[in-house]
Amino acid sequence: MLRRHLWKLILSATLVLWAVFTLMPLKDQPFGDYVKASAAAKPAEFAKLMGEVSTRVQSRRAPSVYVALKQLGQEQNLDLSQFFPQIKLESSMTNIEKRNNLLLDELLRLSKGKLQLGLDLKGGVAFTLEADPKVMNAESEQSRGQKLSKAVEIIGGRINSLGVTEPIIRPIGDNRIEIQLPGVSTKDNPEMATTLVRPARLDFRMVHATIAPPAEAPPGYDRLTLVQESRPGMPGYTEELYVKTRPEMTGEGIADSYPTMDEFGRFRIILKFTSAGSKQFADVTRAIAEEGQRTGRRARLAIVLDGKLYSAPGVEKEISGGSAEISGSFTRLEAQDLSTVLNNPLDLPLQIKEQYEVGPSLATDAISSGVRATIIGTAAVAAFMITFYATGGLVAVASLVVNITIILGVMASIGATMTLPGLAGIVLTIGMAVDANILIFERMREEIALGKNLVSANQGGFTKALTTILDAHLVQLIICGIMIWKGQGPIKGFGFTLLIGVISTLISVLITGHMLMEMLTESGWLKKMTMRRMLGDLNVDFVKLGKPCAYASVALVIISFGYVLFQGDKIYGIDFAGGDQVTATFTTKIDSAKIREIAQSSGAGEVNPTYVSDLGSGKEQLKLETAYGKSGTLFTALQQAYPGAGLVKVGTSQIGATIGKEIKWNAVLAVGLSMLAILVYIAFRFEFGFGVGAMAATLHDILMNIGIFVMFGHQFSAPMVAAILCVAGYSINETVVVFDRIREELKLDPAGKLRDVINNAIRKVFARTIMTATTTFLAALALFIFGGGQLHDIAFTFLVGIVTSTFSAIFIAAQIFYLWHKGDRKHVEAHQDIAPKYEWAGSSRASE
Structure with a gap:
């Protein structure tokens, strides 16, 4: 038995250990303390150096230990890497300043806690940028607004490439931009603000073929210096050149740029041109090559960025491949920064007016209440599962622990920022994760009722629930993908958190949880499994109730959404309206x-x-x-x-609004694409009538949520949009369970009327639907009662969404499916395709 389950045990243990290791350290360590503890060579010299650092910081000649070390390294021409031999740097890099920069950046990274907290929980750093008054005053009011909006968009692109998640970027007045970055300190990274405002003007210029310094400069040429880092076995060098003032070509024809390493381990930047840019670059290089042939001298092309000469390669013939490269003595961060600004060229001159640290936007008690609400919600879900499923509930809780550990580990590994709304997303994931366990346990209950032993019941319940679980989670993955693709800021962050949660749930339930249940039942340790019920069997005509319930619900949607339209812009919070x-x-x-x-x-x-x-x-x-x-x-x-x-x-x-028009449109587009994805997937996996029912039910839940949310006096913020998209995922989860049972009943009862088939299917899943809704409701209720501020609003959305999703799965989705096929089973069979099967859906004991 152990041999058969060994791969599951190893995989589960490996994932948990990896996640725990990835999360360490949990908190940031003071950089000075970390550096002292990490210095592994020349302790006496390093202690003396740190004494100078301390004096410099105390006298405010340097804002931090990081900057003080950098300053002393420059002033004393001191290679700091000699104190840290365990940190390997490229041996060919002889430039001490660059070696020190790389070393200090790596030490700073290692000193940070792996799971970074957002602005609401920890605070961060902020910059206020001001546009050049001369440029802005020369523009019309409309043009000024357009330039500022474009600058906000470009800076957002630069920040995203720096790996900072969920920043706040917004215009202030008509000539300023405020940027707030979580988990960042300009004391330790003073160059970040400079990177954000660089104009990034890239020129391709001709180098004079016959005249070079110290000879007198020819007219129309500038004297520029090229610094070349050493190669293995070769010294570095400095070269002065006369470079044409007017460029042959600018960087406007660049489609993309990215950093890479050459064969010597040095960083360079690859440029990819547009079709027009490729043609222009070919023309320029052909002209330079012809000039070299005419003069009989080596012709060179200077690559100049913001007035600095980075490389001057020789050109012997036309270059028509649509790409080029910038080589130079770059560090990894320098190459990344350069490619970032090249991809987001800023044509509006900006100056840094203010730099300041930002405290957490939430009070300490609000943060504590949010964490407390998360713990209470998780405990409530665990208590519910243990109460109703005893040993099975303990297995579900164990898989839940694995689930949460993996979620946090993955978030830490990809550099995701944990915010309070993100924490709410994890709580919702917890509630939805036990849904899969309940599906399996309720299927086991049915198998036991047929007289099967516990081993067979466990296997049969898992096999029958598997396709339902996969369908529900695959649709949620699609919705998460759309949130990440089209969302920005908190919407994208929420999407990432849920995406991780969905994948982690599949692993923890289908591998870890199922392995534990198999080992318990097959070993004979678990001979009987207690399974209590919330509801007994119901003899209700759900199809008959469906029509009046649907009418009443649609009327409520119309009334509530009409109220939303009546309120107009009043529904928007500061995120949307400024x-x-x-x-x-x-x-x-x-x-x-x-x-x-x-x-x-x-x-x-x-x-x-x-x-x-x-x-x-x-x-x-x-x-x-x-x-x-x-x-x-x-x-x-x-x-x-x-x-x-x-x-x-x-x-x-x-x-200005942190959520601009583009982000608003993308949020609406995300909802529309989610609806389309639901229709296509369900139509493919089930049948088109099922797809129509699922899409209508999900749209019903989204509109109902928006309407009720506004009617209760709430305003929209970015996390609320993400929360409503989460409701869409939860809604489809509930609908898939009902539809999967209807499809199964159609096969089991080939002679039954469509009305009877739908009623029987809903009766069989009704108790399970109420139980899963209850677990998720408990998690959200804890957030609503014990959380505050934004967390309270998100929890309210979840609570409404859980109720509406449960209702719509039974009374909207099934009813529309029934009406789509005109209540006629033959109409279903005429349009139903055979659903594809998962090849690996069988049990691990299928051959026994």
């Missing part, structure tokens, strides 16, 4: 939770309070974000409620 931002000084800090309470009681509505510290002076200020026109009301109310806080308004500005 608002006012008040900056204030204070003498006594006011808790963020208290500020939110004052905002609600004063009628100011939504508020996002954050405490920020200027990186230069360390001076702390309070920033309050409110809806348009509400900042004055809130600030006055705070001054009245806390007269001793010493609140003084420094300034007020308007902030």
